[in-house]
Amino acid sequence: xxxxxxxxxxxxxxxxxxxxxxxxxxxxxxxxxxxxxxxxxxxxxxxxxxxxxxxxxxxxxxxxxxxxxxxxxxxxxxxxxxxxxxxxxxxxxxxxxxxxxxxxxxxxxxxxxxxxxxxxxxxxxxxxxxxxxxxxxxxxxxxxxxxxxxxxxxxxxxxxxxxxxxxxxxxxxxxxxxxxxxxxxxxxxxxxxxxxxxxxxxxxxxxxxxxxxxxxxxxxxxxxxxxxxxxxxxxxxxxxxxxxxxxxxxxxxxxxxxxxxxxxxxxxxxxxxxxxxxxxxxxxxxxxxxxxxxxxxxxxxxxxxxxxxxxxxxxxxxxxxxxxxxxxxxxxxxxxxxxxxxxxxxxxxxxxxxxxxxxxxxxxxxxxxxxxxxxxxxxxxxxxxxxxxxxxxxxx
Amino acid sequence: xxxxxxxxxxxxxxxxxxxxxxxxxxxxxxxxxxxxxxxxxxxxxxxxxxxxxxxxxxxxxxxxxxxxxxxxxxxxxxxxxxxxxxxxxxxxxxxxxxxxxxxxxxxxxxxxxxxxxxxxxxxxxxxxxxxxxxxxxxxxxxxxxxxxxxxxxxxxxxxxxxxxxxxxxxxxxxxxxxxxxxxxxxxxxxxxxxxxxxxxxxxxxxxxxxxxxxxxxxxxxxxxxxxxxxxxxxxxxxxxxxxxxxxxxxxxxxxxxxxxxxxxxxxxxxxxxxxxxxxxxxxxxxxxxxxxxxxxxxxxxxxxxxxxxxxxxxxxxxxxxxxxxxxxxxxxxxxxxxxxxxxxxxxxxxxxxxxxxxxxxxxxxxxxxxxxxxxxxxxxxxxxxxxxxxxxxxxx
Numbered sequence: 013x014x015x016x017x018x019x020x021x022x023x024x025x026x027x028x029x030x031x032x033x034x035x036x037x038x039x040x041x042x043x044x045x046x047x048x049x050x051x052x053x054x055x056x057x058x059x060x061x062x063x064x065x066x067x068x069x070x071x072x073x074x075x076x077x078x079x080x081x082x083x084x085x086x087x088x089x090x091x092x093x094x095x096x097x098x099x100x101x102x103x104x105x106x107x108x109x110x111x112x113x114x115x116x117x118x119x120x121x122x123x124x125x126x127x128x129x130x131x132x133x134x135x136x137x138x139x140x141x142x143x144x145x146x147x148x149x150x151x152x153x154x155x156x157x158x159x160x161x162x163x164x165x166x167x168x169x170x171x172x173x174x175x176x177x178x179x180x181x182x183x184x185x186x187x188x189x190x191x192x193x194x195x196x197x198x199x200x201x202x203x204x205x206x207x208x209x210x211x212x213x214x215x216x217x218x219x220x221x222x223x224x225x226x227x228x229x230x231x232x233x234x235x236x237x238x239x240x241x242x243x244x245x246x247x248x249x250x251x252x253x254x255x256x257x258x259x260x261x262x263x264x265x266x267x268x269x270x271x272x273x274x275x276x277x278x279x280x281x282x283x284x285x286x287x288x289x290x291x292x293x294x295x296x297x298x299x300x301x302x303x304x305x306x307x308x309x310x311x312x313x314x315x316x317x318x319x320x321x322x323x324x325x326x327x328x329x330x331x332x333x334x335x336x337x338x339x340x341x342x343x344x345x346x347x348x349x350x351x352x353x354x355x356x357x358x359x360x361x362x363x364x365x366x367x368x369x370x371x372x373x374x375x376x377x378x379x380x381x382x383x384x385x386x387x388x389x390x391x392x393x394x395x396x397x398x399x400x401x402x403x404x405x406x407x408x
Numbered sequence: 409x410x411x412x413x414x415x416x417x418x419x420x421x422x423x424x425x426x427x428x429x430x431x432x433x434x435x436x437x438x439x440x441x442x443x444x445x446x447x448x449x450x451x452x453x454x455x456x457x458x459x460x461x462x463x464x465x466x467x468x469x470x471x472x473x474x475x476x477x478x479x480x481x482x483x484x485x486x487x488x489x490x491x492x493x494x495x496x497x498x499x500x501x502x503x504x505x506x507x508x509x510x511x512x513x514x515x516x517x518x519x520x521x522x523x524x525x526x527x528x529x530x531x532x533x534x535x536x537x538x539x540x541x542x543x544x545x546x547x548x549x550x551x552x553x554x555x556x557x558x559x560x561x562x563x564x565x566x567x568x569x570x571x572x573x574x575x576x577x578x579x580x581x582x583x584x585x586x587x588x589x590x591x592x593x594x595x596x597x598x599x600x601x602x603x604x605x606x607x608x609x610x611x612x613x614x615x616x617x618x619x620x621x622x623x624x625x626x627x628x629x630x631x632x633x634x635x636x637x638x639x640x641x642x643x644x645x646x647x648x649x650x651x652x653x654x655x656x657x658x659x660x661x662x663x664x665x666x667x668x669x670x671x672x673x674x675x676x677x678x679x680x681x682x683x684x685x686x687x688x689x690x691x692x693x694x695x696x697x698x699x700x701x702x703x704x705x706x707x708x709x710x711x712x713x714x715x716x717x718x719x720x721x722x723x724x725x726x727x728x729x730x731x732x733x734x735x736x737x738x739x740x741x742x743x744x745x746x747x748x749x750x751x752x753x754x755x756x757x758x759x760x761x762x763x764x765x766x767x768x769x770x771x772x773x774x775x776x777x778x779x780x781x782x783x784x785x786x787x788x789x790x791x792x793x794x795x796x797x798x799x800x801x802x803x804x
Contacts, residue, residue: 162762172762219639231728235631242730243615246763249727254720254758256652270758324650328724331645332627334638362650362666366558366568367642 022046024405025398027056028065031085032110032396036069038081057083063405064089085110090153092391093141093192095134096201096383097159099123099175099227100296103384104134106141109153109395111212111388113381115141123160126178131187154395155188155196156387158204160228162245168198171245174268175228197391201383202232202248203239205376208386209339210234213377221335222382223250225322225351226342227280227297228267231329239390250325251275257321274325278318280343286314297343304347315347319354326355326373327362334367341376348375418442420801421794423452424461427481428506428792432465434477453479459801460485481506486549488787489537491530492597492779493555495519495571495623496692499780500530502537505549505791507608507784509777511537519556522574527583550791551584551592552783554600556624558641564594567641570664571624593787597779598628598644599635601772604782605735606630609773617731618778619646621718621747622738623676623693624663627725635786646721647671653717670721674714676739682710693739700743711743715750722751722769723758730763737772744771 030045031037037045042053060066061083069082087110096103100123105116117137121130134157142149161173168185170176185196206222214220220234229251233240241247252266252273264285266276276282280297287294287303290310294300303311326338338359344351356373376382395404426441427433433441438449456462457479465478483506492499496519501512513533517526530553538545557569564581566572581592602618610616616630625647629636637643648662648669660681662672672678676693683690683699686706690696699707722734734755740747752769759767772778791800 162760172760174760235636236634238632240631240729242763243732244730244762244766246760247728247730249730249760249763252758252760253724253727268760328649329728331649332643332725332728333636334640334643334645336639362648364558364568364570364642364645364648364664366640367638367645370640 022048022056023398023402024056024059025396025401027053028060028085028396028401029398031060031066031083032392036082036084038083059405065401065404087112090151091142091145091147092154092156092388093138093152094156094384094387094391095137095158096204096380096387097121097123097130097134097157098201099160102130102134102137103380104137104141105381105384105388106145106147107384107388109392111208111385111392113384113388115145116381116384117141123179124175124177127182127184127187131184135188135191149192152192152194154194154391155192156204156391157184157196157198158201158383158387159198160201160230162249163198163200163203164245165197165199165241168196170198195391195394197387197394199239199387199390200230200232200241200245200248202230203241204232204384204386204390205341205382206232206234206339206386207239207390208378208382208384209341209376210237211389212385213339214337217336219333219335219337221326221329221333221338223322223326223338223340224342225278225280225318225340225344229275229279229322229325231325233333233335235333250329251279253325253328255321255324257317274321278321283311283314283318283344287311301343301346304350312350315344315350316354318344319351320358321354322351323355323358324362327359330359330363330367330371336370336372338371338373339376339382340374341378341380341382343380345375418444418452419794419798420452420455421792421797423449424456424481424792424797425794427456427462427479428788432478432480434479455801461797461800483508486547487538487541487543488550488552488784489534489548490552490780490783490787491533491554492600492776492783493517493519493526493530493553494597495556498526498530498533499776500533500537501777501780501784502541502543503780503784505788507781507788509780509784511541512777512780513537519575520571520573523578523580523583527580531584531587545588548588548590550590550787551588552600552787553580553592553594554597554779554783555594556597556626559594559596559599560641561593561595561637564592566594591787591790593783593790595635595783595786596626596628596637596641596644598626599637600628600780600782600786601737601778602628602630602735602782603635603786604774604778604780605737605772606633607785608781609735610733613732615729615731615733617722617725617729617734619718619722619734619736620738621674621676621714621736621740625671625675625718625721627721629729629731631729646725647675649721649724651717651720653713670717674717679707679710679714679740683707697739697742700746708746711740711746712750714740715747716754717750718747719751719754720758723755726755726759726763726767732766732768734767734769735772735778736769737774737776737778741771 067086069084087108092107105113161176170179188196218237222232231248231250254272263271264276266273283300304315463482465480483504488503501509566575614633618628627644627646659668660672662669679696700711
């Protein structure tokens with residue numbers, strides 16, 4: 013069959029993709045995996061070697077004078093800078109091109125102070141991370157940030173964020189444009205977390221629900237193997253699903269202005285409020301988590317109730333999207349014992365048996381790094397996407 | 409660039425696809441759209457013409473002896489048989505290859521009688537439809553059925569259906585195998601409805617939520633432009649989301665065994681139950697709908713309450729998946745005035761403004777044919793998928 017005007021399947025980007033997913037490959041491996049001829053494989057590999065995106069592999073390299081027979085993705089060719097911006101704190105990391113965290117830093121912030129002070133802090137931390145690793149800004153292949161609010165992913169703009177005053181429609185990539193000559197992506201925190209979990213822990217799972225239980229409550233989703241963002245980037249807003257709690261008395265007012273939201277009972281901020289009203293000496297969500305872990309009876313009771321209420325929203329979500337895995341992350345995931353019993357109780361009580369018989373409900377295994385890792389992997393996928401590798405190679 | 413072992417983009421199936429989406433095309437149009445050479449276009453078109461999948465178009469055909477210059481998809485080359493199986497009734501239709509309904513029939517059934525009597529009825533109706541149109545079984549290109557329960561789409565088996573006793577793991581395609589020599593597909597009713605709506609009414613919408621409000625309450629979803637079925641085919645089970653109703657007294661028991669489900673208040677069966685308990689002379693959901701339309705005060709009050717309760721589940725779904733369009737279908741959609749006010753009230757009260765500012769909440773425009781049309785379009789997509797057209801052409 014003729015193939016005129018038809019793009020080939022295995023261009024430079026597709027060949028690089030083979031290396032990104034494997035420890036090392038020979039020329040014969042590449043021929044076998046792509047169906048390309050020896051001369052075309054040599055041509056592709058020469059281009060990737062000259063751009064140093066692929067390098068001879070240490071293992072399998074002969075000790076004599078013959079050229080190395082195995083090649084590997086040069087994950088140290090450049091670095092990625094990522095920032096996971098929360099309501100009250102920011103974590104930043106320097107990652108290699110495989111998404112491995114090389115160094116990280118954490119700092120307290122107030123996201124409601126607005127974009128300029130927060131991004132200035134991020135930029136300062138990025139500078140410290142680069143200096144600490146002895147890398148220059150020219151080596152930065154990409155910058156990724158996540159925020160606790162809805163994002164228009166294509167433009168990188170935060171849109172109508174309930175808790176990020178001053179950020180609406182702010183051009184975050186534009187802020188970095190004069191400082192770094194690399195792509196900048198912005199996503200909602202829960203989307204980055206879901207992607208990090210799925211890609212690094214559950215690569216074979218195509219439907220994953222990620223719950224962030226921290227100051228607020230939110231969800232990110234991998235549906236059909238891809239991040240699902242919804243029509244306006246507003247998908248996953250489970251913190252404001254309305255629940256009714258039998259022993260609650262008056263419904264508490266939520267940060268969104270409504271009453272009876274999941275977050276208004278089970279968010280970290282609501283637990284702090286309830287503990288303070290009862291005279292406990294807590295100020296932050298971390299204080300509340302610590303109090304639960306000491307076994308304080310009221311704190312434990314509130315944690316169990318939070319589990320059942322989050323479980324109510326998780327059960328609704330399981331009924332609607334029928335995921336294979338639900339991953340719980342965020343600060344409250346550290347009170348796993350008290351929280352998970354309540355979540356599981358509600359899911360198994362409320363959802364269709366068909367939807368729960370193969371369902372796993374698990375705590376994150378990435379500690380508090382799922383967002384950082386997700387951002388780095390999302391950046392790498394964009395930078396090394398077929399069609400863009402040609403540009404990287406052309407620039408040298 | 410070499411293209412060895414690489415599939416071409418514009419094979420027979422891709423060329424046929426161009427014709428399926430347009431009234432008619434010239435050879436030059438096909439060259440322009442595919443980038444294929446004139447000789448390759450001629451070769452593809454000859455194959456499609458000889459299999460009569462494409463025919464010379466009436467319009468633009470010269471009156472003299474020269475060959476026609478325009479070609480069109482031969483939508484009358486064969487027929488599709490589809491059956492929309494509900495709890496108490498079945499609709500069947502004979503469709504052309506564009507999914508247009510040519511003839512239809514409706515019959516009362518009891519789905520709980522099990523597969524054999526129900527499929528025997530479907531088969532008899534298919535026979536009547538073919539005979540009425542003067543078409544033979546050899547002309548049937550595909551059979552599609554939808555059912556009110558979860559389906560494993562790949563095998564065509566119903567799985568763990570709550571209201572379809574005797575259907576669990578039943579091999580529906582196998583039942584038809586001896587009768588027709590064509591593909592048989594089975595899907596959940598709400599998935600077929602969502603697909604029919606999206607493909608024929610909202611082709612540019614990539615996130616659509618279809619609510620079936622009939623005897624039961626269910627949802628189908630188009631996410632990222634595709635039917636979303638979930639990890640076990642159980643997605644969209646919103647009828648059993650738990651709601652709390654302030655003036656309800658004791659929570660009603662649902663068909664699923666739980667209490668307080670959306671369906672136990674707002675499903676057609678629950679409205680019939682409540683009306684009968686109040687002494688009204690109603691037996692079927694259609695009776696209840698008719699009573700609402702006469703303006704009966706109790707029936708109207710129950711319809712408004714049903715709207716708010718369905719609206720509660722729709723609001724949760726909007727918060728989670730952020731669709732662009734919500735389409736309401738099913739028998740209860742015929743009481744649009746009373747139902748929609750309640751649905752809209754709850755969605756605008758409970759969901760994030762970002763998720764609702766561009767949201768449309770609309771009644772189906774396909775009357776009760778969205779499932780039938782969706783099945784026919786899904787069948788045609790499968791039959792004419794790239795890679796399968798070659799087989800059709802080879803068989804002649």
